[in-house]
Amino acid sequence: MEETKVVTGAWELSTFKFNIEGRGLQLMLKHMKDRKLMGIKCHQCGTVYLPGPFYCRKCHIRIDEPAEVSDHGQVMTFTIGYADVRGNPLDEPRIAPIVKLDGCDSWIMGVMQGCAPEDVHVGMRVKVHWAEETTGSLQDMQYFVPE
Amino acid sequence: MEKKVAIAGFRIAAAPDLETTRERLVFDLSKGLLDDLGITRDAVDNFVFCSNDFMDGRTISHVFIGPAAGGYMKDQTKVEMDGLNAMIYASMGIISGQYDVTMVVALSLTGSQASPYLYTDYSLDPTYDRQLKLLNELSAAALEARSYLTAGGYPEELLDVVAAQDLKNAAANPGQARRIDGVSRERIKGSPYYYEPLRELHCYPPTDGGCAMLLVSEKKAKELTDKPVWLLGMGRSTDIYYLGDRDLSTSLSAAQAAERAYAMAGIKDPASELDLAEIMSLFAHQEPLLAEAMGLLEKGKAAAAYEAGDTAVEGRMPINPSGGPLGAHPICATGLIRAAEAARQLRGEAGENQVKKAGVALAHGQDGVCAQQSAVVILGT
Numbered sequence: 049m050e051e052t053k054v055v056t057g058a059w060e061l062s063t064f065k066f067n068i069e070g071r072g073l074q075l076m077l078k079h080m081k082d083r084k085l086m087g088i089k090c091h092q093c094g095t096v097y098l099p100g101p102f103y104c105r106k107c108h109i110r111i112d113e114p115a116e117v118s119d120h121g122q123v124m125t126f127t128i129g130y131a132d133v134r135g136n137p138l139d140e141p142r143i144a145p146i147v148k149l150d151g152c153d154s155w156i157m158g159v160m161q162g163c164a165p166e167d168v169h170v171g172m173r174v175k176v177h178w179a180e181e182t183t184g185s186l187q188d189m190q191y192f193v194p195e
Numbered sequence: 196m197e198k199k200v201a202i203a204g205f206r207i208a209a210a211p212d213l214e215t216t217r218e219r220l221v222f223d224l225s226k227g228l229l230d231d232l233g234i235t236r237d238a239v240d241n242f243v244f245c246s247n248d249f250m251d252g253r254t255i256s257h258v259f260i261g262p263a264a265g266g267y268m269k270d271q272t273k274v275e276m277d278g279l280n281a282m283i284y285a286s287m288g289i290i291s292g293q294y295d296v297t298m299v300v301a302l303s304l305t306g307s308q309a310s311p312y313l314y315t316d317y318s319l320d321p322t323y324d325r326q327l328k329l330l331n332e333l334s335a336a337a338l339e340a341r342s343y344l345t346a347g348g349y350p351e352e353l354l355d356v357v358a359a360q361d362l363k364n365a366a367a368n369p370g371q372a373r374r375i376d377g378v379s380r381e382r383i384k385g386s387p388y389y390y391e392p393l394r395e396l397h398c399y400p401p402t403d404g405g406c407a408m409l410l411v412s413e414k415k416a417k418e419l420t421d422k423p424v425w426l427l428g429m430g431r432s433t434d435i436y437y438l439g440d441r442d443l444s445t446s447l448s449a450a451q452a453a454e455r456a457y458a459m460a461g462i463k464d465p466a467s468e469l470d471l472a473e474i475m476s477l478f479a480h481q482e483p484l485l486a487e488a489m490g491l492l493e494k495g496k497a498a499a500a501y502e503a504g505d506t507a508v509e510g511r512m513p514i515n516p517s518g519g520p521l522g523a524h525p526i527c528a529t530g531l532i533r534a535a536e537a538a539r540q541l542r543g544e545a546g547e548n549q550v551k552k553a554g555v556a557l558a559h560g561q562d563g564v565c566a567q568q569s570a571v572v573i574l575g576t
Binding site for chain 1: 214215216218219222225226229235236252262263264265267304307308309317321322
C-alpha cells in the first residue's frame with residue numbers, strides 16, 4: 049500500500065453573511081406574542097405556508113395574504129432521537145414529531161413533551177405549549193404536548 | 196450543427212449589492228423572463244441551476260432555489276462551474292429530444308454576501324498552494340499577465356488600453372454593475388496596484404448578480420420568439436490545475452474549446468467569420484490573451500489591434516461590446532451572461548453598444564485559476 053500523510057485543516061467561514069426573507073417570519077413572530085400563529089396563503093392554489101414565504105412554491109407567483117393557523121394539530125410522523133444532529137448521545141431520548149397544524153398545509157417540526165416515547169403515535173392530537181411570557185420570538189412556541 | 200437549440204430570452208441582474216436574497220433573485224429573474232415571453236412555469240420542463248455551494252453557504256444549494264425558479268416537481272439539476280457550462284449541459288437535454296424548454300439560472304452574491312477571496316483561497320490545493328499563503332486568484336492572474344506581456348513583447352500599458360475599452364462599454368450598458376462615467380487610461384493607470392502589473396481597474400469588481408436564460412427546441416422557438424438566437428457550436432477543454440504545469444502566456448483550454456466549437460459550427464477563419472466576441476476575461480490581460488488563443492486576434496499583434504480600434508464596438512473584431520467581466524462578475528453567472536450579451540447583440544437590442552453587422556458571435560466562459568477550464572459557444576441568427 050502506498051504511504052499517505054494526514055494534514056489537518058480548518059474552514060474559516062466567519063466572513064459569510066446571509067440576507068434572509070423577513071416578511072413571513074416577521075408576521076409570524078409579531079402574532080406569536082399574542083399566542084397566535086400567522087402564515088401566508090396562496091390566493092391561487094390555497095396552500096397555507098407557515099412561516100409564510102414571499103411566493104408560492106407550487107404556483108411560482110408572489111403571495112401576501114395572511115392566514116391564521118390553529119395551535120392544535122396532529123402528528124404526521126415522528127422519531128425518538130437518541131443523539132443530537134451532530135451525532136452526540138443525548139441524556140434522555142427526545143420525541144421529535146412533525147405536526148400538521150389545523151388550517152395549515154406546511155408541516156412543522158418540534159419537540160414533544162408530556163408523553164412517554166412508547167405512547168406517541170401517528171395521528172395523535174397535539175397542541176402548542178406556549179411560554180409563560182411570550183416575547184415575539186421563536187422560543188414562545190416551546191414544544192408540543194398531547195391535546 | 197443544425198439549428199436545434201435556440202435562446203428564446205434572458206434576464207440579467209448585476210450590482211455591487213443587490214440587497215436581495217438568493218431565493219428572491221432567482222424568483223425575480225425567472226418570473227421576469229417568463230413574463231417577457233408571456234408564459235408561465237407550466238411551459239418549462241427542465242431547470243438547470245448554476246451556483247456554488249461554498250459561496251451559497253449551503254451544500255446542494257440548488258434544492259432551496261428550485262421552487263423560486265418555478266421548478267416545483269420538474270427536473271432540476273445543478274452545474275457547479277461557470278454558467279456557460281450550464282448552458283451547454285442544458286442544451287444537451289434539448290438536442291437529445293428529452294426536453295423542449297429548459298430554464299438555466301446562474302447566480303452568486305459575491306458582491307455583498309460572500310467574499311470572492313475566500314472562495315478562491317479554498318479552491319487551492321490544500322497541501323501546498325494554500326499553505327504557501329502567496330497564491331490567490333489575483334496573484335495568479337498577475338503571474339499570468341506578466342507571462343503574457345513578456346511573451347508578446349507588450350508594454351504594461353496594454354492593460355490600461357484594454358480596461359479603458361471595456362469600462363467605456365460597461366458604462367453604456369445598464370446591465371453592468373461597475374459603470375464609471377468618462378473613464379480614461381490615466382484614471383486606470385492611477386488606480387492602486389493589487390499585484391503588479393494588475394491594478395484595481397484591471398480586475399473584475401466583486402458582484403452580486405445572476406442570469407436566467409430560456410433554451411428551447413426548434414419547434415418551441417417558432418412559438419415563443421420571432422428573434423431566436425441559435426446555438427451553432429460548442430466546445431470545452433480543461434488544463435492541469437497546477438500553474439507550474441501550464442504555459443501561462445496563453446490558454447490551451449480556450450484554444451481547444453474554441454477549436455471544437457468552430458468545427459461544430461463550420462467556422463474556418465474565426466477572425467473574419469465572427470462578428471463579435473463576448474469573452475470571460477476577469478482581468479484586463481486575459482481579454483487579448485484569450486482572443487489570441489481563440490484565433491480572434493493575431494498572436495503578438497494585440498496591442499496594435501486595440502490601438503487601431505479593431506476591438507471596439509465599431510471595429511473589425513468587436514470584443515466585449517457589453518463591457519465584459521470588468522463591468523460585472525457574479526461568479527457562476529459570468530459566462531452565461533456572455534452568451535446572453537452576445538444574444539442581445541444578435542437580436543439588435545444592444546443600444547449604444549450595438550455592433551452594426553451582428554450575425555455570428557462567440558461567447559467564452561472559464562473556471563479555475565487562470566482559466567484552467569474554458570467553454571465556448573458559437574451563436575447565430
